[in-house]
Every structure is written in structure tokens, then in C-alpha cells.
Amino acid sequence: MILNQESVLKYGTIYKFKTQPMDPSDPFKGKYINLNYEIDTFKTPDSSWQRNETIYVYIETDSLGYSKIDQISRTILDDNKNDYFLAKAGWYSKFDHKLNIKIPFNRFYMEETKAYDAEVVTNRPQNTTDSLLTTYALVYVKEGEAVLNDVLVDGMSIKDFVERESEKH
Known part of the structure; x- marks a missing residue:
């Protein structure tokens, strides 16, 4: 598994995914920031998706250099030349025809003493405006595998x- 991740990091394509970190604590997995991505839904008229379906x-x-979803599929598409990663289907909204996507690279592990500070710092407004800091994940993608770097x-x-x-401070 580690060897496969190293291969993705070495030979994969790097993408920027807009995100905002949060800070849950999981005693079984250590200290991490949970990442919520802007691209966690995709508009599709197909309402037959099942929860946890691959x-x-x-x-x-x-145009700004951030990742966006081109399309989703149940199978590998021969005619699509874009990179892809595997994820799981979440809920489907019949109201706005959007499928929630469970992004697999949603946890970034940090030193225990820094994870809470990371959440506080990145969620506070900048000194001169009310907007949040620009936060994004660097993710390498290769042949369906994705590694959060x-x-x-x-x-x-x-x-x-x-x-x-x-x-x-």
C-alpha cells in the first residue's frame, strides 16, 4: 500500500482541490484535520445512484488552476482522457439533481499540537477583510488512486x- 502511494506521488499528476479544514479528534486514528471539499457534489439527472456505490x-x-469534476461514471471511460479517482456515492438530491460524493482523501494528519491551531487559524477572517484564507489540498492522482500530499x-x-x-501570538 505504501509502495503504491509512493508511485502515485512520484508519477501522478498534481491537482489543487479547494477546501476548508475542520478539526475533529479520532482517538483510534490520531490527530487530523478533516477536509471538506467544494467539489463534493455533482449535478446529474441519473437518480439511480446507490449509497456507497463506487x-x-x-x-x-x-481557469484558476483548481480541480473541478468533469464527469462521473460507474465504469472506466475509454473516451475520457482526464485523470480520475475512485470515490463512493453519498446521498442524491431529487430537488436539485445533485449527487454527493464521498471524497476519499478527506483527512490530513498533523502533529497533535498543531491540528487544532490549524483549524482556528484557517477559519478566522483575515485582518483586512471578512473572507477566509485561501485553503486547498495538493492531491496526486494516477490511474484511479489519489494521495493527499x-x-x-x-x-x-x-x-x-x-x-x-x-x-x-
Whole structure:
């Protein structure tokens, strides 16, 4: 499994997924930030998706350099040249025809002392505006596999960002 992840990191394509970290604590898995992605739903008229059904999520890059979903499928598509990763179907809304997608790379493990600070720092408004800091995950994708490599806050690794912010206070 580790060897496969290393292969994805070495030979995969890197994508930026817009996200906002949160901080749950799981005593069995250690300390991490839970990542909620902006692209966790996809509009589709197909209402036959079943919860936990495997989905092939095909992605492309938008004009700002962030990942967006091109299409989803139950099988590998020969005619789609975009990268894809495997995910699971969540709920389907008949009201707005959107399928919720359970993104598999939603946990970023950090030192226990930094995970809470990461959530606090990235969710507080910037000094001059009411907007949140730009936060995104760097994910490598190769042949259906996806590996979360880092989380960046305004272009800086979240680990370094938290250290810098804690030194200020």
C-alpha cells in the first residue's frame, strides 16, 4: 500500500482541490484535520445512484488552476482522457439533481499540537477583510488512486503556516 502511494506521488499528476479544514479528534486514528471539499457534489439527472456505490470521478482544472469534476461514471471511460479517482456515492438530491460524493482523501494528519491551531487559524477572517484564507489540498492522482500530499494556506504548507501564526501570538 505504501509502495503504491509512493508511485502515485512520484508519477501522478498534481491537482489543487479547494477546501476548508475542520478539526475533529479520532482517538483510534490520531490527530487530523478533516477536509471538506467544494467539489463534493455533482449535478446529474441519473437518480439511480446507490449509497456507497463506487464512482469514477473524472477531474479537470478550471481557469484558476483548481480541480473541478468533469464527469462521473460507474465504469472506466475509454473516451475520457482526464485523470480520475475512485470515490463512493453519498446521498442524491431529487430537488436539485445533485449527487454527493464521498471524497476519499478527506483527512490530513498533523502533529497533535498543531491540528487544532490549524483549524482556528484557517477559519478566522483575515485582518483586512471578512473572507477566509485561501485553503486547498495538493492531491496526486494516477490511474484511479489519489494521495493527499499537503494542505496549503495562502500558498504555504499548513504546518509552516500554523507555526508562523503561533509565533505571532
